[in-house]
Amino acid sequence: xxxxxxxxxxxxxxxxxxxxxxxxxxxxxxxxxxxxxxxxxxxxxxxxxxxxxxxxxxxxxxxxxxxxxxxxxxxxxxxxxxxxxxxxxxxxxxxxxxxxxxxxxxxxxxxxxxxxxxxxxxxxxxxxxxxxxxxxxxxxxxxxxxxxxxxxxxxxxxxxxxxxxxxxxxxxxxxxxxxxxxxxxxxxxxxxxxxxxxxxxxxxxxxxxxxxxxxxxxxxxxxxxxxxxxxxxxxxxxxxxxxxxxxxxxxx
Numbered sequence: 303x304x305x306x307x308x309x310x311x312x313x314x315x316x317x318x319x320x321x322x323x324x325x326x327x328x329x330x331x332x333x334x335x336x337x338x339x340x341x342x343x344x345x346x347x348x349x350x351x352x353x354x355x356x357x358x359x360x361x362x363x364x365x366x367x368x369x370x371x372x373x374x375x376x377x378x379x380x381x382x383x384x385x386x387x388x389x390x391x392x393x394x395x396x397x398x399x400x401x402x403x404x405x406x407x408x409x410x411x412x413x414x415x416x417x418x419x420x421x422x423x424x425x426x427x428x429x430x431x432x433x434x435x436x437x438x439x440x441x442x443x444x445x446x447x448x449x450x451x452x453x454x455x456x457x458x459x460x461x462x463x464x465x466x467x468x469x470x471x472x473x474x475x476x477x478x479x480x481x482x483x484x485x486x487x488x489x490x491x492x493x494x495x496x497x498x499x500x501x502x503x504x505x506x507x508x509x510x511x512x513x514x515x516x517x518x519x520x521x522x523x524x525x526x527x528x529x530x531x532x533x534x535x536x537x538x539x540x541x542x543x544x545x546x547x548x549x550x551x552x553x554x
C-alpha cells in the first residue's frame with residue numbers, strides 16, 4: 303500500500319444538491335463540483351491514473367451503487383465511508399450511528415484534525431448542521447434549515463412575501479420585502495452560530511470554531527476570530543481516512 307500517491311486517489315462528496323470531488327493531493331483546496339456522474343467520470347478518465355475512489359454520500363444508494371460499478375469497470379478500488387461509533391479519538395454520542403449523516407461525522411473528523419481543543423463544527427449548506435465535541439466526546443448537535451431552504455419555505459407558505467436570489471454577505475436589515483426576507487433568514491442563520499457559541503461556552507471556555515459548507519459566505523461579515531478555522535469539511539474528513547488507510551506513516 304505504501305507506493306500509493308495522493309494524486310492517484312480521488313475523494314467524492316455526494317451532497318444534497320451537488321457532487322463535489324477532489325484529488326487527495328488537493329483536499330485542502332476548493333473542490334470541483336458537477337451535476338452528474340458522467341461529468342465526474344469524464345474527469346476520472348481524463349486523469350487515467352486513479353487507483354482509489356473514496357466516497358461519502360447523503361443521497362440515495364442507487365447513485366453510490368452506480369459509481370461503484372463504474373469504478374469496478376475501471377479497476378478502481380471503491381471505498382465508501384460511513385458514520386462510525388469511534389475513530390480518530392472522537393466518540394459518537396448516537397446510540398445508532400447509522401442515523402447520523404456521514405457528512406456530519408466527516409465534519410467532526412476534519413475538525414478534530416484542525417483543533418486540539420473543544421470545538422463546534424458548523425456545515426452551512428442546504429441544511430445547517432452543528433456538532434459539539436469536548437475532550438473527544440461528541441456531545442450532540444443540531445440540524446437546521448439552511449438559508450435557501452428557509453427563504454424558499456417562507457415564500458411558499460405566504461401569499462404576499464417575495465424573495466430574491468441574493469445571499470447577504472453583510473449583516474443588516476431590509477427596507478423592502480425581498481431584502482427583509484434575505485436579511486431575516488440571514489439573522490436566523492447567524493442566530494444558530496451565536497447559540498452554538500453560547501452552548502459550547504457553557505461546557506468549555508477555550509474552544510475552536512470550524513466552519514464549512516457551500517453557503518459559508520453568509521458569515522463573510524464576521525471578522526475572522528483567532529479561534530475560527532475554515533475548512534472543506536467532508537473532503538478533508540475523507541482525506542484523513544484515505545491517508546490513514548493508504549499512506550505510509552499515518553495512523554488513526
